[in-house]
Structure formats: C-alpha cells, structure tokens
Amino acid sequence: MRDRKWIIAGLAVFCVVVLFPVWYGFTTRGEAAPPDVVLPTNEKSCVEPTEWMIANHPTLLNEWRNAVIRDGRTEYVSSTGVTYTMSFTGTCLGCHPTRATFCQRCHDYADVQPTCWDCHVEPQGK
C-alpha cells in the first residue's frame, strides 16, 4: 500500500492519455473547417445536385464509363432534365480543370487516394 499514490497518479495519467480523443472533442468547439474547394464560375450547377454529387460522384463516373465504352451511349439526362455528354475529360474536367484546387483538397480532407490521375491526363490549362 506504500505505492498507492504512485499507482493512482499513474492510472490518472494513463486515463487522460487514452481518453484523449474523447476529452479533446469536448474541449474544442465547432466542426473542422470544410475543405476550401475552388468551384467553377462558368456553370451554376453540376450535372446533379451538389449534395448528391459529393456523395455519389465515383458511382456516377463508373456508370458513365460503362455506358460510354460498353454500350456506346454518349448522352446523360440528369435528374433535372438537362442532357450532358458523358465524358470525364470533356464534361467533368471542362468545368473542374484544376485538380489541385478542386479534387485534391476534398480528397485530402477525406483522406482518400483515388488512382484517376495515374492514367487520366490532367488538363494543362490550355
């Protein structure tokens, strides 16, 4: 029982360290700053509503790819009734030409590393 105070002090330090994510969350207020993506100025809306695009753009891109290369279709009619050409390089990058200030900022925030750019050529600001 001679070491009681050391044991209690040690346990206290241990709890503080282990529970860091919990108490840190209580002590800091608000949310993390959302990624500062640079939005296009030439169009007012994306092919689908922004919220939906944020959540589902990988799915949409897969569907577009399959439609274009497998079925030979080129036109996409959005839920808002607008017709777009299904093309990553043409349509998507036409509005979002800079990977660094659009794609990358959000992907860094979400800590995802898609491999699109291993093959797809980044627009070079032409």
Place this chain on the structure above:
Amino acid sequence: MSNHKESDGNTSRRRFLKEAGAAVVGLSWGLPVLSAGCRAAAQESSAKVPGKQWAMVVDMEKCRREGVRQAAIEACDRAHNIPHIPDSDDEVKWVWTTEFQHAFPEDVHERTPAAQREAPVLVMCNHCTDPACVKVCPTKATWKRESDGIVMIDMHRCIGCRYCMAACPYGARSFNWRDPRPYVETDANGDYYSDYPTRARGVVEKCDFCAERLRDGQLPACVEAVAKVAGGAGALTFGDVTDADSAVSRLLRERETIVRRPELGTGPNVYYIV
C-alpha cells in the same frame, strides 16, 4: 403390421425406381431438343439485330511507302499517348509494320521471292467477328461491342493476366510492363499531344479503332493522317462493313482482298488489298 410396412416400402421403392428411370429417359431425349431450340432462338434474335461493324481496308501497295506507314503510326501514337519504350521486349504498339511473311504466313512458300516475303505490311488489331481474346478474358475487361463491333478494353477492369495476349493469333495486344508515362512523347511545352488517358503498369492495350474519335464523328487518326501524305490517299479506308453503300463495302466488292489467318475462323475485319 410389420408386413404392411414392408410392402409399403417395397411399392414406394419400385415406384421411385420407375419414375427415376422415366426421368432419365425423358431428360436424355428432352434436353438436346430443348437446348437446340434455345440455340435456334438465340441465333434468330442475334440475326434480327444487325449491329454495325466497323472495318478497315488497307491498300498494301500504297502502304509500302515508308512515309505513309510512318504517318499512320505517328498519328496513332500521338492520339493515344502511346509510350516509346526503347527495349523491344517492353514495347507498346497499336499499329505497326511487319513483314508480309509474318502477316500472311500461309501466303508464302519456300520459293517466294525475298522482295515479296519481306515487303512491309501495316498491321493492327483485326477487331475480329469471333475474337479469341474476348473468350479468354476472366474479368470481361475486353469484349466485342455490339453497337459497332469494336473489340474494346476497359483498362479499369483489366487485371493484367495476359490471357488475351496468348489467345490473339495476331500479336495485336501489348502489355504495360512498366509505367508508360515517362516514355510518352510530349510537345515543346512538355504537354501530352492528346488528352487520351495514358495507361498504368500492368494493363493490356491495343488498337481500339479510335472509338473515342468515332464517338465525335471523326475518322480514326491513322486513316486521317495517311490521307494527308504524298501517295497516301486511299491507303487506309474505314467504314461500316454491314452497310452495302460504304466505301469499305465497295472496295471489298471491287478489289481483290485478303485477311490475316482466315483459316483460324476469327473473322478479321481488317482487309488487305493485294
């Protein structure tokens, strides 16, 4: 009581054997008939929807000019960001030159003059009617597109097993043994000549009849390029072979043409004017 049970068991066993026998006989007669019926129905339905089939006619005489072949190859390389890898083991090629004796091994014999044997021939993917590469692909990363007959590859889906390369009798497919990007030609500003995606290490690629250009109503890059060089007009003709009025169909009617390795039954859609 026990007797009754036994006889019950016997009758049901006898009945089971009878019915099983009848079923075997029935299946052995019925299945072939049924499958033949299904096959006939399938053939009928595919015959009812005559898809387009893009095809190429190569004028061998015109393509003997170095400049014509070079124009075609260079246009293709630039249109598709094809890497120039110096080590020939690793090289990637969509359209290239080979000798007549290798392109048409069944059309030479031991007394064929060297000039004919070694004559340069422009070769590429044949976009076969019955492609061997498609049959062996375990992931359906390569397939024959029904809408226009192009043998396509989805690079996202290719796992790099190279079965298709083994299956293709024309050697039309190349494997990316290394990251192609450092070997892709760029212009003076260091930009790629095309926005066509480069490929990744570990995928197979080949000529796609410029599906991305056809989509925009343009001719394949090689066809367009040869028409611009001296003596290259008509060296390559492209069109829909199922359309009797197309330039391709006309050439096939009027000129003497051959295909590569017809005995294999792959049904090539690249024709050569002798």
